[in-house]
Amino acid sequence: MQQTLSPDRVRADVAELLGCDPAEIAPEENLVDLGLDSVRIMVLVDRWRTAGAATLDFADLAEQPELGHWTALLTGGAA
Structure with missing residues (x-):
């Protein structure tokens, strides 16, 4: 997976869909516990694929729905 997203971008995109700071x-x-449903996860997958995470799919995010995991996955680093 090409890592082109910043940790701030990942956090901001998730927060936008959750409607929080x-x-x-x-x-x-757990982002699902905070209200992120499967439809919103797919919105993020589409958004992040467009931004360069071409091989990202729903299962990558749904398997461990935590911001820290997603950030590491998408940026190649720590949250």
Whole structure:
């Protein structure tokens, strides 16, 4: 997977769909428990594929719906 997304971008995109401030999301929180449903996860997949994460798919995110995991997956680094 090509890592072209910044940790700030990942956090901001998730926060936008949750309708909260990016700083309110802890890296280890379960995003599904915070209200992120499968439709919104697919919105993120599409958005991030367009931004360069060409091989990203729904299962990559649904398997471990935590901001820290997603950030590491998409940026190649730590949250």
